[in-house]
Amino acid sequence: MKEIIGGPGTVSGLLLRIGQCVFAAASISIMTSATEFASYTSFCYLIASMGLQLLWSFGLACLDIYALRRKKDLQNPVLVSLFVVGDWVTAMLSLAAACSSAGVVVLYARDMNFCKTHPDLPCSRRKNVLGNDHVLI
């Protein structure tokens, strides 16, 4: 089997896996820093899905490191199809979780205008040059 860029057991693949881990961890940490996230089913689902993604990517990153150090070839059809199925499942779960959380956030921020009625909330704000807040939405 030809060496594929980003395939299992390659340096580019390892970097992509580490990227997945970092983004999943960032997603979990930002989500858990929000107040009362546990009372929203969508946000809990997003955290669970990102946790699964983190575990999966971390496991495959470790496998990549092992394969790179021992110069093993991971690109046999059985292993690659296993990785494809796992990646497919985590991708679908992540998309579903991200969309449901986005649905809830859009409901609050746009449909209910929570950001305008509660100006103390830090939603969609950015410090401008003078150091004052201004609302983007």
Add this chain to the structure above:
Amino acid sequence: MKEIIGGPGTVSGLLLRIGQCVFAAASISIMTSATEFASYTSFCYLIASMGLQLLWSFGLACLDIYALRRKKDLQNPVLVSLFVVGDWVTAMLSLAAACSSAGVVVLYARDMNFCKTHPDLPCSRRKNVLGNDHVLI
């Protein structure tokens, strides 16, 4: 190219396309029958996505009927890859729209207990044998 079950230009493919059309139309009609659906971005997005799905499936169903009547072979690589890309895009859009709508519905029905506080709403109700309503959630 070998004849594939459910592929373009086959009877099974035509039946699957008609099924897609019917389900998309049912989704749109149920969504638009809800009161004030237009003030929810997720529900509008679901209707838009299902409208696109309906158009796409209807177009391909017409093409299937044409191919079946004229005994044309639609299974050349260019056409099949065009169908695959289109189906992929509509599938992703439908999944995203369904998940964001489900997120909003779960937020109202479970997290906010709208069904318990507003017993006049017809959510999750089913007529029992005696004709009385009972709440499922």
